Amino acid sequence: MAQQLVRRRGTGLNLPRRRSNKVKESIMKKLKLVVVGNGMAGIRTVEELLALAPELYEITVFGAEPHPNYNRILLSPVLAGEQAFDDIILNPLSWYADNGIRLHLGKTVTEIDRVRRVVVADDGTEEPYDRLLLATGSSPFILPVPGKDLEGVISYRDIYDTEAMIEAAKTKQHAVVIGGGLLGLEAANGLKLRGMDVSVVHLGDWLLERQLDETAGRLLQKSLEERGLAFLLGKQTAELVDDGTGHVAAVRFKDGGEEKADLVVMAVGIRPNTTLAESAGLHCNRGIVVSDALQTFDPRIYAVGECVSHRGVAYGLVAPLFEQAKVCANHLAQLGIGQYKGSVLSTKLKVTGIDLFSAGDFIGGDGTEDIVLSDPAGGVYKKLVIKDDKLVGACLYGDTADGAWYFKLLREGRTINDLRDTLMFGESAIGDAGVQGQSRAAAMQDSDEVCGCNGVCKGTIVKAIKDKGLFTVDDVKKHTKAASSCGSCTGLVEQILMSTVGSSFQETPKTKAVCGCTDRTHAEVRKAIREHHLLDHKAVYDFLEWRTPNGCATCRPAVNYYLLSTWPHEAVDDPQSRFVNERVHANIQKDGTFSVIPQMKGGVTNSEELRRIADVADKYHVPMVKVTGGQRIDLLGVKKEDLVNVWKDLGMQSGHAYGKSIRTVKTCVGSEFCRFGTQNSTQMGIELETMLANMWSPHKVKLAVSGCPRNCAEAGIKDVGVIAVDSGWELYVGGNGGIKTEVAQFLCKVKTADEVKEYSGAFLQLYREEAYYLDRTVHYIARVGLDYIKAKVVDDAANRQALFERLLYSLEGLPDPWAARIAGAQKNEYIPIKAIA
Amino acid sequence: MNMPVEKPWLRVCAVDDIPLLGSRVVERDAGNVAVFRTAADTVFALLDRCPHKAGPLSQGIVHGETVTCPLHSWNIDLASGEAKAPDVGCARRFPVKVENGDVYLALS
Numbered sequence A: 001m002a003q004q005l006v007r008r009r010g011t012g013l014n015l016p017r018r019r020s021n022k023v024k025e026s027i028m029k030k031l032k033l034v035v036v037g038n039g040m041a042g043i044r045t046v047e048e049l050l051a052l053a054p055e056l057y058e059i060t061v062f063g064a065e066p067h068p069n070y071n072r073i074l075l076s077p078v079l080a081g082e083q084a085f086d087d088i089i090l091n092p093l094s095w096y097a098d099n100g101i102r103l104h105l106g107k108t109v110t111e112i113d114r115v116r117r118v119v120v121a122d123d124g125t126e127e128p129y130d131r132l133l134l135a136t137g138s139s140p141f142i143l144p145v146p147g148k149d150l151e152g153v154i155s156y157r158d159i160y161d162t163e164a165m166i167e168a169a170k171t172k173q174h175a176v177v178i179g180g181g182l183l184g185l186e187a188a189n190g191l192k193l194r195g196m197d198v199s200v201v202h203l204g205d206w207l208l209e210r211q212l213d214e215t216a217g218r219l220l221q222k223s224l225e226e227r228g229l230a231f232l233l234g235k236q237t238a239e240l241v242d243d244g245t246g247h248v249a250a251v252r253f254k255d256g257g258e259e260k261a262d263l264v265v266m267a268v269g270i271r272p273n274t275t276l277a278e279s280a281g282l283h284c285n286r287g288i289v290v291s292d293a294l295q296t297f298d299p300r301i302y303a304v305g306e307c308v309s310h311r312g313v314a315y316g317l318v319a320p321l322f323e324q325a326k327v328c329a330n331h332l333a334q335l336g337i338g339q340y341k342g343s344v345l346s347t348k349l350k351v352t353g354i355d356l357f358s359a360g361d362f363i364g365g366d367g368t369e370d371i372v373l374s375d376p377a378g379g380v381y382k383k384l385v386i387k388d389d390k391l392v393g394a395c396l397y398g399d400t401a402d403g404a405w406y407f408k409l410l411r412e413g414r415t416i417n418d419l420r421d422t423l424m425f426g427e428s429a430i431g432d433a434g435v436q437g438q439s440r441a442a443a444m445q446d447s448d449e450v451c452g453c454n455g456v457c458k459g460t461i462v463k464a465i466k467d468k469g470l471f472t473v474d475d476v477k478k479h480t481k482a483a484s485s486c487g488s489c490t491g492l493v494e495q496i497l498m499s500t501v502g503s504s505f506q507e508t509p510k511t512k513a514v515c516g517c518t519d520r521t522h523a524e525v526r527k528a529i530r531e532h533h534l535l536d537h538k539a540v541y542d543f544l545e546w547r548t549p550n551g552c553a554t555c556r557p558a559v560n561y562y563l564l565s566t567w568p569h570e571a572v573d574d575p576q577s578r579f580v581n582e583r584v585h586a587n588i589q590k591d592g593t594f595s596v597i598p599q600m601k602g603g604v605t606n607s608e609e610l611r612r613i614a615d616v617a618d619k620y621h622v623p624m625v626k627v628t629g630g631q632r633i634d635l636l637g638v639k640k641e642d643l644v645n646v647w648k649d650l651g652m653q654s655g656h657a658y659g660k661s662i663r664t665v666k667t668c669v670g671s672e673f674c675r676f677g678t679q680n681s682t683q684m685g686i687e688l689e690t691m692l693a694n695m696w697s698p699h700k701v702k703l704a705v706s707g708c709p710r711n712c713a714e715a716g717i718k719d720v721g722v723i724a725v726d727s728g729w730e731l732y733v734g735g736n737g738g739i740k741t742e743v744a745q746f747l748c749k750v751k752t753a754d755e756v757k758e759y760s761g762a763f764l765q766l767y768r769e770e771a772y773y774l775d776r777t778v779h780y781i782a783r784v785g786l787d788y789i790k791a792k793v794v795d796d797a798a799n800r801q802a803l804f805e806r807l808l809y810s811l812e813g814l815p816d817p818w819a820a821r822i823a824g825a826q827k828n829e830y831i832p833i834k835a836i837a
Numbered sequence B: 001m002n003m004p005v006e007k008p009w010l011r012v013c014a015v016d017d018i019p020l021l022g023s024r025v026v027e028r029d030a031g032n033v034a035v036f037r038t039a040a041d042t043v044f045a046l047l048d049r050c051p052h053k054a055g056p057l058s059q060g061i062v063h064g065e066t067v068t069c070p071l072h073s074w075n076i077d078l079a080s081g082e083a084k085a086p087d088v089g090c091a092r093r094f095p096v097k098v099e100n101g102d103v104y105l106a107l108s
């Protein structure tokens, strides 16, 4: 295996496609995406893209290295003999085949013809593109000193270099590593473990001067010296000395000294690979210059990874690159709403047995204060830098358990006045005594980040462990990606596994109480209502021993919803427990008047309705008539006492624009009129809106149906978004256009309109049954995980049908609230008492 | 010949015309009055103007002896008209009494 790896193969590999002939036609029409660079950032972007828009592109990948994408970060453990190359492959060849990706291995792209829109590789291979993604990474910087091209002088970037070092270690004795940064130290450590004598030459006054302050740097040096490494600090390399046969013999320094060397590893920094981009005329400035959308100056060409310069910064760690990948994929998927705004970095050194962590501005300066804990004998040093009552930097050595917590405080930019006294002692020192004695993992919040490289939170891991029945760290890596990049969080993942599997009797995670009236959580309230068949408010407050006689404005609406959704047609709907809008069935405005939005299914109306709306506007002196963002008409400024008459004159149903309920189903014109339309999206929308009429839900629910992937109905930011394609419909869930825009996630693809109804209905019912009050679908999905939704709605047909039936049952026979009030319901609500004085 | 009369009591409605944990609005040129009814059948009357931004308190959710304003959720004590901490402000109170199932209000 090893020998094979070292040889760079020049042959291209055209992998067989999995697709059948039947869908070939639609492939012909797909856009062509070409990816240059088969590395961590490029392939992560492809993965994110496939999750968002699996059918949009025909994808081709060029990789100069003769291997599928592997985890470059883990080259150090490979060098140290702790892992094998096979262990660090991220995407095996079968992955490319399964996803229909054409892979050109061992081919370097040498030219981009932006006019013809083709790329050309060194062996003459040409591929046309509609979109191009550059992910060419970076190259090691080679000091321009005499002797740099001698044999035995290598850099440390890829598996080829790593294998070369492993080979050298078998026959050579004296290694010199130039550069005392993260990479250099990892190389030095690995070579030492392989039996070589290793010296590290470093220009700076202490090691990792960009990651550590001086004290921590010295501590690190001491413990590396204890492991047998030698250090030459403050030394500048002048020349590499030839042994007479073209092989390196020594390193000579500016000050005249010399160090014997039969292997020299250069680890003095990296330079973004921009040659290709520059030769194509793309603007580069220490990296390929990209916008917040990861777009280069040519709008068809995107770039991600170490080759990129974003807002003047080129990143060299995977976490920011993965964030870039996510945003870039979003734009490639034509959803077009993500923005990359740059990243705050934290670093760790992957030398087994040495714990160090740093983030932010850990050196400090004017206007900052330091909190320092120093225990040189115990090998522990911690420094926190504070500015304007906020944590701005942290540098930890020896005990890095709280690194992630400090990093979180830092990124959130939260004031730490309240924590200051105990800040230094870490997260477990704050909060209630209950967490003491438990592991750090147990004390973490669900939303706390465990894996910084991949942005995986504790909640996601716990969820995966429970739902998938995971027992090993490897399983967790596979399902969540946590611990799958740099691996520094492996210990934490293990702890989480132990605490989760070990205490499975604790069914629900700790969540907050509903409100001050009770200590019960939303989950507990729901459960009690279901298990004890509670049917009205009093029963709930009595059974769960509420502290207040009739709740408050926070818990009452929640309880009302839980009652209704758990026991449809049985539980008593209490209008007094509803917010005014839902009680009055109109939207209260700031002056106490109301707005009236009649239902217009799918945004379709007719001259009759428009005429009646116009008449109502005149008759009741409606101050403003406005088209809403939900494709219907809003009559604003109606007096409460006029509401019932307005409804009567309109002769239209309630649009529920005021409730925690179904709102609208936005549609585009679709195949009936649009030249791109593939399905009748308007009709689909009308049918969905008809099906879901009068549906109450934990929070508002919005849908949209587009007739083709151009997506004019903006289905990507809806709770349920439906996008028509030639062969059926794609369903997306969990989108949200609000305060924080969230892109809907791909749920599945179905063939028929009936299936659209069944799948989206089942999803919404699951949400109605399980989400906490005031959680939008995005929050619910974030809590339970998309895989869980898929398991319940997509994979399990029987469960889907059962959910769908329960939805239809609970909606069955619900009256249109406006019609009910025209008929006299809740009359008093609308009639004021006249004071005759 | 008459003694100066105290404010006249005005019958506005029957208690049962007000929903439990709800309210009714009494219209008045000088500003509407909200009449609330608690779970214990106690009745309170406040000017229908939230001390915050003049929201119609009558449209809020009634709980205990408090109403939550529908516009920005201030909690107003029904007996005193005072906003509850952390908010500060006061809604004007009106004398109100219940006799034989009828609600009487003293306006001025």
Ligand SMILES: Cc1cc2nc3c(=O)[nH]c(=O)nc-3n(C[C@H](O)[C@H](O)[C@H](O)COP(=O)(O)OP(=O)(O)OC[C@H]3O[C@@H](n4cnc5c(N)ncnc54)[C@H](O)[C@@H]3O)c2cc1C
Pocket (backbone or CB within 6 Å): A036, A037, A038, A039, A040, A041, A042, A062, A063, A064, A065, A072, A073, A074, A075, A076, A107, A108, A109, A110, A135, A136, A137, A138, A156, A157, A158, A183, A186, A273, A276, A304, A305, A306, A307, A315, A316, A317, A318, A319, A321, A348, A350, A453, A486
């Ligand atoms: C030894 C080592 C340890 C590291 N440890 C860490 C760590 O602990 N934590 C961390 O966050 N980061 C670490 N890094 C950095 C991390 O690996 C990189 O940031 C990341 O791999 C960069 O991803 P990329 O896709 O931009 O580039 P790469 O992964 O380098 O991928 C670029 C690929 O493009 C190919 N390519 C370039 N030009 C062309 C072309 N013209 N045609 C075809 N193919 C081309 C290259 O051959 C390469 O395979 C480490 C790096 C190394 C080398």
Ligand code: HEM
Pocket (backbone or CB within 6 Å): A587, A595, A596, A597, A628, A629, A630, A631, A632, A634, A636, A655, A656, A657, A663, A664, A736, A737, A738, A739
């Ligand atoms: C708490 C936050 C919000 C409040 C208080 C609020 C308030 C309102 C109000 C008052 C209206 C109706 C205006 C009218 O009477 O005509 C409205 C309509 C609308 N809002 Fe919001 N909104 C909120 C959040 C959002 C969010 C997050 C979105 C985006 C997803 C959104 C999108 C819309 C749309 C599209 C309409 C038109 C609805 C229709 O046609 O039925 N709103 N909102």
Ligand code: SF4
Pocket (backbone or CB within 6 Å): A668, A669, A670, A671, A674, A675, A676, A677, A678, A681, A706, A707, A708, A709, A710, A711, A712, A713
């Ligand atoms: S989404 Fe497609 S079908 Fe619908 S209007 Fe836009 S282009 Fe036409």
Ligand code: SF4
Pocket (backbone or CB within 6 Å): none
């Ligand atoms: S965005 Fe929504 S909440 Fe904000 S002012 Fe407009 S209608 Fe009101």
Ligand code: FES
Pocket (backbone or CB within 6 Å): B050, B051, B052, B053, B054, B055, B056, B069, B070, B071, B072, B073, B074
């Ligand atoms: S107007 Fe009542 S809370 Fe703002």
